[in-house]
Amino acid sequence: MLEHLPALQVVLPLVCAPLIVLVRRAGFAWLLATAVSWVALVIAILLAARVLEVGTISYAIGSWPPPWGIEYRVDALNAFVLVLVAAVGAIVMPYARGSIAAELRPEQHYLFYALYCLCLAGLLGIAITGDVFNLFVFLEISSLSTYAMIALGQERKALVAAYQYLVMGTIGATFYVIGIGLLYLMTGTLNLADLATRLPAVADGRPVLAALTFITVGIGLKLALFPLHQWLPNAYAYAPSAVTAFIAATATKVSVYVLVRFYFMVFGQTLVFDRLPFGDVLLVLSVAAIVTASLVAVFQPDLKRMLAYSSVGQIGYITLGISLANAPGLTGAIAHLFNHALAKGALFLLAGGITLRYGGASFRHIAGLAARMPLTSFGVVLAGLSLIGIPGTAGFTTKWYLIVGAIERGYWLLAVLIVATSLIALVYVWRFVEAAYFQAPTHEAPRPGEMPPIMLVPAWLMVAGCVYFGLETSFNIGFAGHAADLVLRRMQ
Amino acid sequence: MNIAGHYSYAITVFLMMAGLFIVIARGNLVKKLIGLGIFQTSVYLLYIAPGKLIGGTAPILSEQFKTYSNPLPHVLILTAIVVGVATLALGLAIVVRIREAYGTTEEDEILAQDSEAERQKP
Numbered sequence: 001m002l003e004h005l006p007a008l009q010v011v012l013p014l015v016c017a018p019l020i021v022l023v024r025r026a027g028f029a030w031l032l033a034t035a036v037s038w039v040a041l042v043i044a045i046l047l048a049a050r051v052l053e054v055g056t057i058s059y060a061i062g063s064w065p066p067p068w069g070i071e072y073r074v075d076a077l078n079a080f081v082l083v084l085v086a087a088v089g090a091i092v093m094p095y096a097r098g099s100i101a102a103e104l105r106p107e108q109h110y111l112f113y114a115l116y117c118l119c120l121a122g123l124l125g126i127a128i129t130g131d132v133f134n135l136f137v138f139l140e141i142s143s144l145s146t147y148a149m150i151a152l153g154q155e156r157k158a159l160v161a162a163y164q165y166l167v168m169g170t171i172g173a174t175f176y177v178i179g180i181g182l183l184y185l186m187t188g189t190l191n192l193a194d195l196a197t198r199l200p201a202v203a204d205g206r207p208v209l210a211a212l213t214f215i216t217v218g219i220g221l222k223l224a225l226f227p228l229h230q231w232l233p234n235a236y237a238y239a240p241s242a243v244t245a246f247i248a249a250t251a252t253k254v255s256v257y258v259l260v261r262f263y264f265m266v267f268g269q270t271l272v273f274d275r276l277p278f279g280d281v282l283l284v285l286s287v288a289a290i291v292t293a294s295l296v297a298v299f300q301p302d303l304k305r306m307l308a309y310s311s312v313g314q315i316g317y318i319t320l321g322i323s324l325a326n327a328p329g330l331t332g333a334i335a336h337l338f339n340h341a342l343a344k345g346a347l348f349l350l351a352g353g354i355t356l357r358y359g360g361a362s363f364r365h366i367a368g369l370a371a372r373m374p375l376t377s378f379g380v381v382l383a384g385l386s387l388i389g390i391p392g393t394a395g396f397t398t399k400w401y402l403i404v405g406a407i408e409r410g411y412w413l414l415a416v417l418i419v420a421t422s423l424i425a426l427v428y429v430w431r432f433v434e435a436a437y438f439q440a441p442t443h444e445a446p447r448p449g450e451m452p453p454i455m456l457v458p459a460w461l462m463v464a465g466c467v468y469f470g471l472e473t474s475f476n477i478g479f480a481g482h483a484a485d486l487v488l489r490r491m492q
Numbered sequence: 493m494n495i496a497g498h499y500s501y502a503i504t505v506f507l508m509m510a511g512l513f514i515v516i517a518r519g520n521l522v523k524k525l526i527g528l529g530i531f532q533t534s535v536y537l538l539y540i541a542p543g544k545l546i547g548g549t550a551p552i553l554s555e556q557f558k559t560y561s562n563p564l565p566h567v568l569i570l571t572a573i574v575v576g577v578a579t580l581a582l583g584l585a586i587v588v589r590i591r592e593a594y595g596t597t598e599e600d601e602i603l604a605q606d607s608e609a610e611r612q613k614p
Contacts, residue, residue: 163521
């Protein structure tokens with residue numbers, strides 16, 4: 001049983017989706033989706049513990065030995081991502097019961113849970129698989145279910161947002177397929193580890209360079225790398241609250257993982273960063289993302305849209321860490337996957353609660369919120385502090401590592417810039433504080449009071465995580481450091 | 493370089509660019525999806541064409557056959573076709589819903605309606 005954990009990690013949520021569609025009962029669907037999320041989390045934690053103990057786990061699907069068969073390969077890097085995705089799913093599911101019941105028509109409920117299971121299976125599959133084409137299939141499973149989940153949003157703008165995301169996402173996925181197609185032509189293999197050993201022999205060929213570019217642009221679209229982020233703000237703003245919280249905390253993070261995997265463990269640092277200027281390009285785009293998206297976030301009239309633009313900026317910090325390509329930078333980048341997922345997940349869950357009570361989360365609704373929803377407001381402030389990177393929160397730990405990484409490279413100006421841009425985050429979080437705590441309510445809430453406990457508890461669990469992982473860093477920084485070591489060892 | 497021997501790549505790249513151009517240049521949501529379909533289909537060609545060797549057979553172990561064509565690209569593309577069909581189906585379903593909600597499938601008219609609705613908000 002235990003040796004089949006890598007397969008079960010993906011197969012269980014995948015099987016639950018058709019089961020839910022067959023039974024068609026919302027209550028059963030929720031129970032099954034929640035159960036499978038928690039089981040997935042347990043499996044992910046068991047796998048992570050095994051990886052720390054014995055090193056990389058290789059699992060041959062159908063007993064076909066790699067590199068011929070599809071291999072599931074768990075190492076410190078993707079074990080971390082698996083835990084992240086499964087944990088967010090396990091926390092969002094209880095919340096979804098309250099939020100989905102309020103936002104969707106009853107006949108859509110079971111469909112949402114089926115889509116969620118597919119999306120979870122897809123995201124876990126991307127993280128665990130060691131086969132590049134299998135990765136594409138999982139990428140599309142998760143993306144297609146995400147488009148459909150976004151289209152479930154109440155406003156008609158959700159449909160347009162889903163359509164735009166579908167077009168951009170499909171272009172991204174197709175670019176990725178072109179890239180791996182070129183790699184397959186040059187090497188004759190689809191296995192990630194096998195690719196890494198065979199690529200150096202043909203690395204001078206133009207198809208390999210074209211493949212690297214196609215994969216960078218394709219995955220860049222999926223992870224909303226500036227300026228390929230146009231799909232993100234609308235998709236996050238108009239999707240149902242539970243969907244926004246789930247995809248904001250997982251989908252882009254998994255794509256970042258794919259980029260790290262390809263850059264460091266397939267193409268290798270010498271090709272990507274030393275011989276080609278991908279690091280410099282990524283650095284410039286990251287800084288542009290941080291500055292422009294954070295500035296745009298300041299002027300958004302709506303909390304969800306503000307958080308969406310803030311996501312683009314925060315992804316900039318992650319790619320910034322990747323572009324530094326040294327131990328502290330990568331540790332910061334990988335740990336920021338987790339820390340940002342916690343903070344943004346918490347914020348979107350809380351914003352969903354505000355939408356539930358006030359019918360919207362624009363700053364007009366938020367005025368005077370602290371008196372009516374004190375716990376929600378305080379949660380937003382705490383998670384917002386983590387977004388800024390105040391000491392004592394999880395966000396601080398990653399900013400610290402990014403600054404150390406920048407200084408190690410000799411980029412003093414960049415280190416100053418990281419601190420300075422945190423001040424922009426301070427401005428947009430302060431906008432919330434001012435509206436919620438210092439303005440008189442202008443808008444009468446239809447149903448005043450906190451959101452129901454089934455939604456508030458998961459949201460606060462994530463808020464507590466922002467503080468807990470800021471003080472006790474053995475999981476996020478410790479594990480990320482481990483993963484960064486693995487990634488860098490592979491490069492040499 | 494033998495240009496005649498590379499004509500399949502030329503066709504692939506032409507289809508790829510044509511598809512991508514339609515997605516970017518057309519304002520009609522259905523036409524955009526058609527462009528997306530062409531773009532995805534060109535990738536099928538990118539995989540399939542190099543897998544075929546002239547004079548090669550299916551990989552059957554036998555004394556008579558010496559050159560084999562690679563069957564793996566076909567299998568991969570079978571999967572990619574399924575993905576493409578699912579994407580197109582979902583895209584068209586969303587367009588149907590957009591037409592129900594907005595009464596149009598032209599991108600500029602949808603944007604105009606959205607900004608009009610934005611202006612009428614208090």
